[in-house]
């Protein structure tokens with residue numbers, strides 16, 4: 001156990017110690033972490049751990065479209081830090097969202113790395129109304145709105161076909177949103 005007040009990302013316990021319940025998530029190493037700012041609540045009867053959010057934290061609702069970026073991932077899951085409805089309407093607090101491969105593609109055995117990468121800016125739709133948020137990118141307007149080159153870190157532009165790095169020429173693949181920002185030939189694009 002770490003401490004009684006947690007902020008998003010704080011380590012609380014191991015997954016084997018308590019079953020993750022409300023407003024917590026399990027990271028790729030099996031650590032239970034807080035998804036909100038709040039008080040850690042251990043339910044010793046049911047072996048469950050929750051974090052009770054401090055008041056006045058408005059959580060996005062089911063169906064809301066929000067933006068954020070990919071903070072960590074593995075083959076079947078990506079963790080996203082949600083920061084606002086768009087970059088002009090930021091939330092007071094950030095929220096952790098989980099994107100499962102089944103909310104990216106219908107093809108079985110596919111790999112998340114074909115669709116998003118760490119650092120990508122994404123537009124996602126919320127599927128629940130508690131934390132961690134569960135999100136989807138299975139609509140044309142959803143997905144990556146700005147990706148960065150895996151080789152050199154520069155923003156990738158979309159040429160109508162694929163993503164290309166203007167600096168090193170690397171080409172990459174993503175699940176691109178119709179609202180992708182850096183589009184060659186488009187006003188405001190590259």
Ligand SMILES: [Zn+2]
Pocket residue numbers: 149150151152153154165166167168169170
């Ligand atoms: Zn590059």
